[in-house]
Amino acid sequence: MVGALMLSAASRAEDCGSGVKLTLSAPEAAQGTLLLAQVRSTKPLGEVSGRWNDRDVPFWQEQAKEHSEPRADLRKALLGVDLEKAAGKYAFTVAVKLQGGEGVGCQAMVEVKEGHFATENLTVKKQFVEPNPEQEARAEAEMKRLREIYDHVTPDRLWDGPFRMPLDGEFKGSNFGKRRVLNGHPGSPHGGVDFPAPTGTPVHAAQKGRVVLAEELYFSGNTVLVDHGLGIYTFYCHFSEINAKVGDEVIAGTVLGKVGATGRVTGPHLHWGLEVEHARVNALELLKVLGGN
Numbered sequence: 001m002v003g004a005l006m007l008s009a010a011s012r013a014e015d016c017g018s019g020v021k022l023t024l025s026a027p028e029a030a031q032g033t034l035l036l037a038q039v040r041s042t043k044p045l046g047e048v049s050g051r052w053n054d055r056d057v058p059f060w061q062e063q064a065k066e067h068s069e070p071r072a073d074l075r076k077a078l079l080g081v082d083l084e085k086a087a088g089k090y091a092f093t094v095a096v097k098l099q100g101g102e103g104v105g106c107q108a109m110v111e112v113k114e115g116h117f118a119t120e121n122l123t124v125k126k127q128f129v130e131p132n133p134e135q136e137a138r139a140e141a142e143m144k145r146l147r148e149i150y151d152h153v154t155p156d157r158l159w160d161g162p163f164r165m166p167l168d169g170e171f172k173g174s175n176f177g178k179r180r181v182l183n184g185h186p187g188s189p190h191g192g193v194d195f196p197a198p199t200g201t202p203v204h205a206a207q208k209g210r211v212v213l214a215e216e217l218y219f220s221g222n223t224v225l226v227d228h229g230l231g232i233y234t235f236y237c238h239f240s241e242i243n244a245k246v247g248d249e250v251i252a253g254t255v256l257g258k259v260g261a262t263g264r265v266t267g268p269h270l271h272w273g274l275e276v277e278h279a280r281v282n283a284l285e286l287l288k289v290l291g292g293n
C-alpha cells in the first residue's frame with residue numbers, strides 16, 4: 001500500500017504549464033543525500049533557475065543527443081540535502097523563462113527523512129579535542145576560508161561525464177554522518193566518507209574541475225579541494241603528500257595526493273567530502289545520481 005503510493009509519487013511530473021514539466025528523482029530524501037531535478041520542455045527554453053534550502057540552484061543544459069526530440073530542451077540540477085537538515089516537507093521551486101519572454105513556474109515537494117547515523121566513541125590526540133587558543137584561532141580561520149570558497153558558485157559546469165571513486169581497487173567507504181564523541185566530548189557529525197587505505201595510496205580527482213585549495217589545514221591535515229562548478233565541491237584530506245596546486249585544471253583520475261594520516265585521525269585513510277550549494281552530502285551519492293562507475 002505505502003510502496004504503491006510512493007511509486008506513483010516518484011514518477012509524477014509537476015506540470016508548470018506551456019509544455020514545461022518538472023520531475024525529481026525521488027519524492028523523498030534522507031539527510032546527506034542528493035536529488036536530481038529535471039525540467040523538460042517541448043520548446044527551447046531561456047533561463048531556468050531553482051530555489052532550494054534558501055539558495056539559488058543552477059541548472060545545466062543536456063546536449064540534444066541525450067533526449068529524442070531535437071527541438072526539445074532538457075535541464076538538470078542537483079539538490080543537496082544537508083546531513084543535519086531537519087526532517088520535514090520542503091518545496092523546491094523553479095522559474096522558467098520561455099524563449100519569447102513568457103515565464104512559468106512550479107514547485108515540487110520533497111520529504112526529508114532522518115538519516116539514522118551511528119554514534120561512535122573515538123580517541124584522538126588531545127590537541128584536536130581541546131586545542132589551545134592559537135590552534136583554535138587557526139582552525140576557525142580555516143573554517144571561515146572554506147565557507148567563503150563554498151559561497152562562490154562557479155556558473156559553468158566544469159565536470160563532464162560520470163564521477164569516479166577517488167581510490168583504485170576494492171576500498172570500502174564508511175562513517176558518513178556518524179555522530180562522534182571525541183575523547184568523551186560530543187563532536188560535530190562526520191561530513192565525509194572514510195576509506196581506510198595504506199599510506200601512499202594515490203588519490204584521484206573524482207571528475208573534471210579546478211583545484212581551489214591545496215595545503216595543510218589544522219583538522220583535515222594535507223587537503224585538496226576541487227571546484228566542479230555549479231556550487232559542487234569535492235574535498236580530499238589527511239594526505240601524506242599533496243600532488244596538486246591551486247589553479248590546476250584536473251580531469252577524472254588526476255592524482256591529487258597520497259593517502260596519509262595527517263590532521264585529526266586515528267590511522268591512515270582518505271576522507272572524501274562533498275558540498276552541493278553548502279549542503280554536506282555523502283560523496284558516494286554523486287556516483288549514484290550521476291551514473292558513476
Ligand SMILES: [Zn+2]
Binds near residue numbers: 190192270271272
Ligand atoms: Zn573522515
